[in-house]
Amino acid sequence: MERYYVGLDVSKDETAICVRHEDGRVVRAGKCATRPDAICATLDGLEHGLVRVILETGRMANWLHDELASRGMPVVCVDARQAHAVLGQMHNKTDANDAAMLAELARTGFYRKVAVKSRQAQERRALLAARDAAIGARRNAENTIRGLLASFGLRLPDQPRTYDGRVRAALEGNDVLTRIILPLLAVRTEALRQAAALTKELVRQTKYCDACRRLMTIPGVGTITASTFVATIDAPGRFAKSRSVGAYAGLTSRRHQSGAVDYGGRISKRGDRMLRTMLYEAANSLLCRVKPGRGQALKDWAAAVKRRTSHKKAVVALARKLAVMMHAIWVSGGIFQAREA
Numbered sequence: 285m286e287r288y289y290v291g292l293d294v295s296k297d298e299t300a301i302c303v304r305h306e307d308g309r310v311v312r313a314g315k316c317a318t319r320p321d322a323i324c325a326t327l328d329g330l331e332h333g334l335v336r337v338i339l340e341t342g343r344m345a346n347w348l349h350d351e352l353a354s355r356g357m358p359v360v361c362v363d364a365r366q367a368h369a370v371l372g373q374m375h376n377k378t379d380a381n382d383a384a385m386l387a388e389l390a391r392t393g394f395y396r397k398v399a400v401k402s403r404q405a406q407e408r409r410a411l412l413a414a415r416d417a418a419i420g421a422r423r424n425a426e427n428t429i430r431g432l433l434a435s436f437g438l439r440l441p442d443q444p445r446t447y448d449g450r451v452r453a454a455l456e457g458n459d460v461l462t463r464i465i466l467p468l469l470a471v472r473t474e475a476l477r478q479a480a481a482l483t484k485e486l487v488r489q490t491k492y493c494d495a496c497r498r499l500m501t502i503p504g505v506g507t508i509t510a511s512t513f514v515a516t517i518d519a520p521g522r523f524a525k526s527r528s529v530g531a532y533a534g535l536t537s538r539r540h541q542s543g544a545v546d547y548g549g550r551i552s553k554r555g556d557r558m559l560r561t562m563l564y565e566a567a568n569s570l571l572c573r574v575k576p577g578r579g580q581a582l583k584d585w586a587a588a589v590k591r592r593t594s595h596k597k598a599v600v601a602l603a604r605k606l607a608v609m610m611h612a613i614w615v616s617g618g619i620f621q622a623r624e625a
Contacts, residue, residue, distance in 0.1 A: 288330050291386025292339040293379045294318060294348060300379035301326050302387040306335075310387075313380060318344065320351035331356070338390040340364040341398050349400045362386075362395040370394070401518045408515035411486055412508070412558065418479035425472035429465055436461065448473065486511055499610050501620040503579030504570030512562040513610050526611040530604040533560050551600060560603075567602035578622045 286305065293300040296318065303312035312330075316322040327334070337357050339345060341364040352359040371377075371385050389395045401409070426447070433440065433454055438461075440450045451469055455462045490496045490507050499510040523529055530536050534555030553560065570579060571586050582602065590598035613620060 286333050287335045288333045289335055289387050289390035290327065290330075290337040291383045291388070291390055292323070292337065292348075293382040293386060294339050294342060294344055295379070296344070298379075299323060300383035302380070302383035303327070303330065304384075304387040304391050306391065308388070308391065310384060313384070315379070318348070320348065320355060323348075323352065324355055324357070327357075334358055336360055336390040338362055338386050338395065340367050340386070346400055346406055350403070360390070360395070361398045361400050362389065363398050366396045399519065399522050401515075405515045405518040408489065408511060409558075411482060411489070412512055412515060415479060415482040415486060416558070418475050418482055422472050422475035422479060425468050425475060429468050429472070432461075432465065432468075495614050498613055498617075498619050502606065502609060502613070503574045503582065503620070504566045505606065505610065506566070506569075509562040509566040510610075512559055513607075514614075516556050516559040517611065517614070520611055520614045523611060526608045526615070529607045529611045531555070533563060533604075533607050535560060535563065535600060535604040535607060563603040563607050564599060567599045567606055570606075571599060571602060578620075581622070 288306070288311065289304045291302045291304075298315045299318045299322075300315050301313065301323065302310060305311050312326075314326060316326045327337075335358060337352065337359045339348060339359065339361060341361055345361050349359050349361050367386065367389065370389065371382050374381050374385065429451060430440065433451075436458075438454050438458075440447075441453050442450075444450060444453065448469060451465065455465055487507055490500075490511050493511075493514060495514050496507070496510040499505055499513060500507065517523075517529065517532075523532070531552070532555050534553040534557075535551055538549040538552050567586070571583060571590075574583070576583075582605070585605075586598045586602040589601050609620075
Protein backbone atom coordinates (compact mmCIF):
# COMPACT_ATOMS: atom_id res chain seq x y z
CA MET A 285 0.00 0.00 0.00
CA GLU A 286 1.27 3.45 -0.92
CA ARG A 287 1.85 5.86 1.94
CA TYR A 288 0.98 9.57 2.00
CA TYR A 289 1.90 12.51 4.21
CA VAL A 290 -0.18 15.68 4.46
CA GLY A 291 0.61 19.24 5.47
CA LEU A 292 -2.15 21.70 6.41
CA ASP A 293 -1.46 25.44 6.47
CA VAL A 294 -4.51 26.66 8.37
CA SER A 295 -5.95 30.16 8.22
CA LYS A 296 -9.29 31.56 9.28
CA ASP A 297 -11.17 31.04 6.02
CA GLU A 298 -9.04 28.74 3.88
CA THR A 299 -6.57 25.91 4.43
CA ALA A 300 -3.77 25.10 1.99
CA ILE A 301 -3.27 21.35 1.61
CA CYS A 302 -0.29 19.46 0.23
CA VAL A 303 -0.04 15.66 -0.05
CA ARG A 304 3.33 14.02 -0.55
CA HIS A 305 3.99 10.45 -1.61
CA GLU A 306 6.41 8.44 0.53
CA ASP A 307 9.09 9.07 -2.10
CA GLY A 308 8.70 12.84 -1.67
CA ARG A 309 6.60 13.64 -4.75
CA VAL A 310 3.71 16.07 -4.41
CA VAL A 311 0.65 14.14 -5.55
CA ARG A 312 -2.07 16.57 -4.53
CA ALA A 313 -2.18 20.27 -3.66
CA GLY A 314 -4.84 22.91 -3.32
CA LYS A 315 -7.02 24.91 -0.99
CA CYS A 316 -10.34 24.32 0.71
CA ALA A 317 -12.52 25.95 3.34
CA THR A 318 -11.27 25.61 6.91
CA ARG A 319 -13.86 23.03 7.83
CA PRO A 320 -13.19 19.41 8.83
CA ASP A 321 -15.63 18.02 6.25
CA ALA A 322 -14.05 20.10 3.46
CA ILE A 323 -10.57 18.91 4.38
CA CYS A 324 -11.69 15.29 4.48
CA ALA A 325 -13.34 15.71 1.09
CA THR A 326 -10.10 17.11 -0.36
CA LEU A 327 -8.26 14.01 0.89
CA ASP A 328 -10.93 11.65 -0.40
CA GLY A 329 -9.46 8.41 -1.73
CA LEU A 330 -6.28 8.60 0.32
CA GLU A 331 -7.72 7.58 3.70
CA HIS A 332 -6.21 4.11 3.83
CA GLY A 333 -2.75 5.34 2.86
CA LEU A 334 -2.51 8.35 5.16
CA VAL A 335 0.37 8.02 7.60
CA ARG A 336 0.46 11.50 9.10
CA VAL A 337 -1.46 14.78 8.79
CA ILE A 338 0.35 17.79 10.25
CA LEU A 339 -0.89 21.23 11.27
CA GLU A 340 0.76 23.95 13.36
CA THR A 341 -0.33 25.24 16.74
CA GLY A 342 -2.66 28.22 16.48
CA ARG A 343 -6.05 29.56 17.47
CA MET A 344 -7.97 26.92 15.52
CA ALA A 345 -5.54 24.04 16.03
CA ASN A 346 -7.25 22.40 19.02
CA TRP A 347 -10.68 22.41 17.41
CA LEU A 348 -9.46 21.23 14.01
CA HIS A 349 -7.23 18.53 15.54
CA ASP A 350 -10.12 17.07 17.54
CA GLU A 351 -12.53 17.17 14.61
CA LEU A 352 -10.12 15.48 12.20
CA ALA A 353 -9.09 12.89 14.79
CA SER A 354 -12.75 12.03 15.41
CA ARG A 355 -13.02 11.30 11.67
CA GLY A 356 -10.19 8.78 11.89
CA MET A 357 -7.35 10.89 10.49
CA PRO A 358 -3.80 10.42 11.91
CA VAL A 359 -3.50 14.13 12.72
CA VAL A 360 -0.55 15.61 14.62
CA CYS A 361 -0.20 19.15 15.99
CA VAL A 362 3.37 20.49 15.85
CA ASP A 363 5.19 23.36 17.54
CA ALA A 364 4.69 26.49 15.41
CA ARG A 365 8.03 27.98 16.55
CA GLN A 366 9.97 24.99 15.28
CA ALA A 367 7.95 24.86 12.07
CA HIS A 368 8.50 28.58 11.52
CA ALA A 369 12.27 28.09 11.78
CA VAL A 370 12.07 25.61 8.90
CA LEU A 371 9.48 27.47 6.83
CA GLY A 372 11.53 30.66 7.14
CA GLN A 373 14.26 29.09 4.97
CA MET A 374 12.07 29.33 1.87
CA HIS A 375 12.58 32.29 -0.47
CA ASN A 376 8.88 32.73 -1.21
CA LYS A 377 6.44 32.74 1.67
CA THR A 378 3.10 31.45 0.37
CA ASP A 379 0.38 29.26 1.84
CA ALA A 380 1.06 26.59 -0.78
CA ASN A 381 4.79 26.53 0.00
CA ASP A 382 4.09 26.36 3.73
CA ALA A 383 1.75 23.41 3.26
CA ALA A 384 4.34 21.67 1.06
CA MET A 385 7.05 22.13 3.67
CA LEU A 386 4.75 20.89 6.44
CA ALA A 387 4.06 17.79 4.36
CA GLU A 388 7.81 17.28 4.08
CA LEU A 389 8.14 17.57 7.85
CA ALA A 390 5.43 14.94 8.17
CA ARG A 391 7.33 12.65 5.79
CA THR A 392 10.75 13.06 7.40
CA GLY A 393 9.53 13.14 11.00
CA PHE A 394 11.48 16.34 11.69
CA TYR A 395 8.97 17.98 14.01
CA ARG A 396 8.09 18.38 17.67
CA LYS A 397 4.68 17.04 18.58
CA VAL A 398 2.52 19.21 20.82
CA ALA A 399 -0.04 17.71 23.20
CA VAL A 400 -3.54 18.94 22.39
CA LYS A 401 -5.58 19.89 25.43
CA SER A 402 -8.83 18.16 26.31
CA ARG A 403 -12.16 19.90 25.80
CA GLN A 404 -12.53 20.44 29.55
CA ALA A 405 -9.10 22.05 29.79
CA GLN A 406 -9.90 24.29 26.82
CA GLU A 407 -13.14 25.41 28.45
CA ARG A 408 -11.37 26.20 31.73
CA ARG A 409 -8.69 28.15 29.86
CA ALA A 410 -11.42 30.10 28.08
CA LEU A 411 -12.97 30.97 31.44
CA LEU A 412 -9.60 32.13 32.80
CA ALA A 413 -8.95 34.21 29.67
CA ALA A 414 -12.41 35.81 29.88
CA ARG A 415 -11.81 36.69 33.53
CA ASP A 416 -8.43 38.24 32.67
CA ALA A 417 -10.08 40.28 29.91
CA ALA A 418 -12.73 41.61 32.30
CA ILE A 419 -10.09 42.51 34.91
CA GLY A 420 -8.00 44.18 32.19
CA ALA A 421 -11.00 46.23 31.03
CA ARG A 422 -11.56 47.44 34.60
CA ARG A 423 -7.88 48.30 35.02
CA ASN A 424 -7.75 50.15 31.68
CA ALA A 425 -10.85 52.16 32.57
CA GLU A 426 -9.38 53.14 35.95
CA ASN A 427 -6.04 54.16 34.43
CA THR A 428 -7.76 56.19 31.74
CA ILE A 429 -9.97 57.97 34.29
CA ARG A 430 -6.99 58.75 36.50
CA GLY A 431 -4.95 60.00 33.55
CA LEU A 432 -7.70 62.23 32.19
CA LEU A 433 -8.35 63.77 35.59
CA ALA A 434 -4.62 64.36 36.15
CA SER A 435 -4.35 66.17 32.80
CA PHE A 436 -6.76 68.77 34.21
CA GLY A 437 -4.99 68.97 37.56
CA LEU A 438 -7.61 66.88 39.37
CA ARG A 439 -6.75 64.16 41.85
CA LEU A 440 -9.00 61.55 43.39
CA PRO A 441 -9.79 62.55 46.99
CA ASP A 442 -9.20 60.18 49.88
CA GLN A 443 -12.89 60.27 50.78
CA PRO A 444 -15.44 58.81 50.17
CA ARG A 445 -14.13 55.27 50.52
CA THR A 446 -15.62 53.85 47.30
CA TYR A 447 -13.85 54.42 43.99
CA ASP A 448 -17.10 55.47 42.33
CA GLY A 449 -17.74 58.06 45.03
CA ARG A 450 -14.21 59.43 44.83
CA VAL A 451 -14.46 59.94 41.07
CA ARG A 452 -17.83 61.68 41.37
CA ALA A 453 -16.46 63.89 44.13
CA ALA A 454 -13.55 64.93 41.90
CA LEU A 455 -15.98 65.83 39.10
CA GLU A 456 -18.20 68.12 41.16
CA GLY A 457 -18.82 71.41 39.38
CA ASN A 458 -17.22 70.28 36.10
CA ASP A 459 -20.04 69.42 33.70
CA VAL A 460 -17.82 68.87 30.63
CA LEU A 461 -15.53 66.34 32.32
CA THR A 462 -18.53 64.67 33.96
CA ARG A 463 -20.01 63.86 30.55
CA ILE A 464 -16.66 62.36 29.52
CA ILE A 465 -15.72 60.43 32.66
CA LEU A 466 -19.08 58.98 33.73
CA PRO A 467 -19.35 56.63 30.70
CA LEU A 468 -15.87 55.32 31.55
CA LEU A 469 -16.98 54.87 35.13
CA ALA A 470 -19.92 52.81 33.88
CA VAL A 471 -17.53 50.67 31.82
CA ARG A 472 -15.40 50.12 34.91
CA THR A 473 -18.43 49.17 37.01
CA GLU A 474 -19.73 46.69 34.44
CA ALA A 475 -16.27 45.14 33.96
CA LEU A 476 -15.99 44.73 37.73
CA ARG A 477 -19.40 43.05 37.85
CA GLN A 478 -18.59 40.63 35.04
CA ALA A 479 -15.17 39.80 36.52
CA ALA A 480 -16.91 38.92 39.79
CA ALA A 481 -19.38 36.67 37.94
CA LEU A 482 -16.59 34.88 36.08
CA THR A 483 -14.60 34.46 39.30
CA LYS A 484 -17.66 32.96 40.98
CA GLU A 485 -18.03 30.45 38.14
CA LEU A 486 -14.35 29.57 38.37
CA VAL A 487 -14.62 28.98 42.11
CA ARG A 488 -17.67 26.77 41.52
CA GLN A 489 -15.79 24.63 39.01
CA THR A 490 -12.71 24.41 41.21
CA LYS A 491 -14.84 23.11 44.09
CA TYR A 492 -15.58 19.95 42.08
CA CYS A 493 -12.01 19.44 40.80
CA ASP A 494 -10.07 17.02 43.01
CA ALA A 495 -6.69 18.03 41.56
CA CYS A 496 -7.35 21.73 42.21
CA ARG A 497 -8.40 21.11 45.79
CA ARG A 498 -5.22 19.14 46.51
CA LEU A 499 -3.01 21.77 44.85
CA MET A 500 -4.62 24.46 46.98
CA THR A 501 -3.19 22.82 50.10
CA ILE A 502 0.16 24.35 49.09
CA PRO A 503 0.71 27.72 50.85
CA GLY A 504 0.34 30.62 48.42
CA VAL A 505 -1.58 28.57 45.84
CA GLY A 506 -5.18 29.73 45.53
CA THR A 507 -8.13 29.05 43.27
CA ILE A 508 -6.83 30.94 40.23
CA THR A 509 -3.32 29.47 40.34
CA ALA A 510 -4.57 25.90 40.85
CA SER A 511 -7.14 26.23 38.04
CA THR A 512 -4.56 27.72 35.68
CA PHE A 513 -2.08 24.94 36.44
CA VAL A 514 -4.64 22.16 35.90
CA ALA A 515 -6.02 23.73 32.72
CA THR A 516 -2.56 24.31 31.23
CA ILE A 517 -0.90 21.00 32.14
CA ASP A 518 -4.13 19.03 31.52
CA ALA A 519 -2.49 15.58 31.45
CA PRO A 520 0.30 15.35 34.08
CA GLY A 521 1.39 11.97 32.75
CA ARG A 522 2.94 13.56 29.67
CA PHE A 523 5.84 14.76 31.84
CA ALA A 524 8.20 11.95 32.78
CA LYS A 525 9.74 14.09 35.53
CA SER A 526 8.12 16.77 37.65
CA ARG A 527 11.13 19.06 37.21
CA SER A 528 10.32 19.29 33.48
CA VAL A 529 7.29 21.41 34.33
CA GLY A 530 9.56 24.30 35.30
CA ALA A 531 11.04 24.35 31.80
CA TYR A 532 7.58 23.94 30.25
CA ALA A 533 6.44 27.09 32.06
CA GLY A 534 9.51 29.01 30.83
CA LEU A 535 10.96 29.37 34.34
CA THR A 536 14.36 27.81 33.66
CA SER A 537 17.36 29.87 32.61
CA ARG A 538 18.75 29.88 29.11
CA ARG A 539 22.19 28.44 28.48
CA HIS A 540 24.78 29.50 25.91
CA GLN A 541 27.72 27.19 25.27
CA SER A 542 30.26 27.52 22.48
CA GLY A 543 33.81 26.31 22.86
CA ALA A 544 35.28 27.76 26.03
CA VAL A 545 32.24 29.98 26.55
CA ASP A 546 29.55 28.55 28.82
CA TYR A 547 27.12 30.71 30.78
CA GLY A 548 23.50 30.84 31.82
CA GLY A 549 21.16 33.72 31.12
CA ARG A 550 17.69 34.90 32.02
CA ILE A 551 14.70 32.56 32.15
CA SER A 552 13.51 31.42 28.75
CA LYS A 553 9.88 32.61 29.01
CA ARG A 554 9.13 30.04 26.31
CA GLY A 555 6.20 28.48 28.11
CA ASP A 556 2.61 29.51 28.74
CA ARG A 557 2.50 33.14 29.87
CA MET A 558 -0.66 32.82 31.96
CA LEU A 559 0.73 29.86 33.91
CA ARG A 560 4.08 31.58 34.44
CA THR A 561 2.34 34.72 35.73
CA MET A 562 0.15 32.79 38.16
CA LEU A 563 3.10 30.80 39.50
CA TYR A 564 5.07 34.01 40.00
CA GLU A 565 2.18 35.62 41.88
CA ALA A 566 1.74 32.52 44.06
CA ALA A 567 5.46 32.50 44.87
CA ASN A 568 5.46 36.22 45.66
CA SER A 569 2.44 35.75 47.91
CA LEU A 570 4.11 32.88 49.75
CA LEU A 571 7.31 34.85 50.23
CA CYS A 572 5.76 38.18 51.25
CA ARG A 573 2.21 37.68 52.54
CA VAL A 574 1.67 34.15 53.86
CA LYS A 575 1.97 34.14 57.65
CA PRO A 576 4.66 32.01 59.34
CA GLY A 577 3.62 28.41 59.82
CA ARG A 578 2.88 25.95 57.04
CA GLY A 579 5.35 26.41 54.22
CA GLN A 580 7.96 27.99 56.47
CA ALA A 581 10.68 25.78 54.98
CA LEU A 582 9.80 27.08 51.50
CA LYS A 583 9.84 30.68 52.72
CA ASP A 584 13.20 30.21 54.42
CA TRP A 585 14.67 28.65 51.29
CA ALA A 586 13.43 31.52 49.10
CA ALA A 587 14.62 34.09 51.66
CA ALA A 588 18.11 32.57 51.51
CA VAL A 589 18.06 32.88 47.70
CA LYS A 590 16.90 36.49 48.06
CA ARG A 591 19.84 37.33 50.31
CA ARG A 592 22.29 35.93 47.74
CA THR A 593 20.66 37.48 44.66
CA SER A 594 17.54 39.67 44.52
CA HIS A 595 13.86 39.56 45.34
CA LYS A 596 12.72 38.88 41.76
CA LYS A 597 15.21 36.06 41.26
CA ALA A 598 14.12 34.50 44.54
CA VAL A 599 10.47 34.67 43.50
CA VAL A 600 11.25 33.09 40.12
CA ALA A 601 13.19 30.29 41.81
CA LEU A 602 10.32 29.71 44.23
CA ALA A 603 7.81 29.75 41.36
CA ARG A 604 9.81 27.03 39.61
CA LYS A 605 9.90 24.99 42.83
CA LEU A 606 6.12 25.41 43.24
CA ALA A 607 5.54 24.18 39.68
CA VAL A 608 7.58 21.04 40.34
CA MET A 609 5.84 20.48 43.68
CA MET A 610 2.36 20.96 42.19
CA HIS A 611 3.02 18.39 39.48
CA ALA A 612 4.40 15.89 41.98
CA ILE A 613 1.35 16.29 44.23
CA TRP A 614 -1.01 15.94 41.26
CA VAL A 615 0.67 12.74 40.07
CA SER A 616 0.97 11.19 43.54
CA GLY A 617 -2.60 11.97 44.53
CA GLY A 618 -1.47 13.41 47.87
CA ILE A 619 -1.53 16.83 49.47
CA PHE A 620 1.09 19.29 50.68
CA GLN A 621 2.95 18.06 53.74
CA ALA A 622 4.84 20.72 55.67
CA ARG A 623 8.41 19.86 56.56
CA GLU A 624 10.72 21.35 59.10
CA ALA A 625 13.15 23.95 57.81
